[in-house]
Amino acid sequence: MKQIDKIRALLDEIETEIGSLDDQAFTENFNSLELPDLICSVVDFLQPSLYPYEAAVYWHLFRQSILASGTQYTRTSVRSMMQGVITSSSGQSNGLSYGAVQKALQGLEGKRAISKPGDTNREGTLYKIHLPEEIPSCQELMKQAQELESVQIDPKKEFDFYNVRENRIKVFGRDEYKCHYCGKQLTRFTATLDHIQPVSEGGDNSYDNLVTACLHCNSQRGSRPVMDIIVEKNSQHVSSADTKKPHR
Ligand SMILES: [Zn+2]
Structure with missing residues (x-):
């Protein structure tokens, strides 16, 4: 029982570490020059699966998070989205009813377009806005589009898939x-590219080597099993004096 708790605590710790690494990577790598491509993929792959109010709320949250702060997070409340997001099609009021906003948020959550990773406080609920590549309904459409495009990839003409941004994608x-x-x-x-055959060993930047x-x-630097990481972290906890790192 005690061991299981320990392992669970370690897994939580690793998960949190990895999660915050991702958030940091997003903020560092987010580049406003890439917005046209990102917006295209939302319109092409996500929006067709949304109801009108869901789309309005998604774009509102997108603006409050990614565009406003360069992170995938924003804190807001249902009440604050009743005005200024979109006009109700019922024509009875300028904004949306509490229930309409709530339904749109629940719809977006159900489609995994947003999630609630945190708590709710006086300023509202913390929402994470997901990008199309993270959203299940978009993934199949993106795969199909990718398959069409990969037919056009000429590995001889486009050699560098590491440094050329359009090729990395x-x-x-x-x-x-x-x-x-x-x-x-x-x-x-948050994605990075790894060379299968390292550059130091003569590996190149070709499509097949990445x-x-x-x-x-x-x-x-590669595929270490999760258990190795856990064992290593555990040994760090048990005796921090022992600074020996396991060799591969
Ligand atoms: Zn990984």
Whole structure:
């Protein structure tokens, strides 16, 4: 029982660490020059699956989070979204009813377009705005679009898939924005590229030599099993004096 609690605590710790790494990576990598591409993918892949009020609320939250602060988070309340987001189609009032906003938020949550990662306080509820590559209903559509595009990839003409931004996105798309090593769902702003054959060993920047990796797996330089990480963290806890790192 005690051991299980310990393992659970360690897993929580790793999860939190990885989560905050992702948030940091998003903020650092978010680039307003990439907004046109991001907005296109919301319109193309997410919006067709939304009801009108859901779309209005999503764009409102998008504006309050990603556009306002360069993070995927914003705190807001149902009441504050009743005015100034969109006009009710019933024509009975300028804004939306409490129930209409609530229904739109629940709809977006059900479609995994947003989530509530935190608590509710006096300023409202903390919402996380998801990008199309993180949203299940978009993933299939994005995969189809990617398959059409990958036919057009000429590995000889487009050689550098590491440094050329439009090419990086093609590798992420091929891997469905999931980490090659741990399977974690990433976004265009948190995904990194890892060389299968390292550059130091003669590996190149070709399409076939690159895989999508999360920051954590990439910084661990490859595919270390989760148990290794747990064992390592555990040994750090048990004896912090022992600074020996396990060799691979
Ligand atoms: Zn990973």
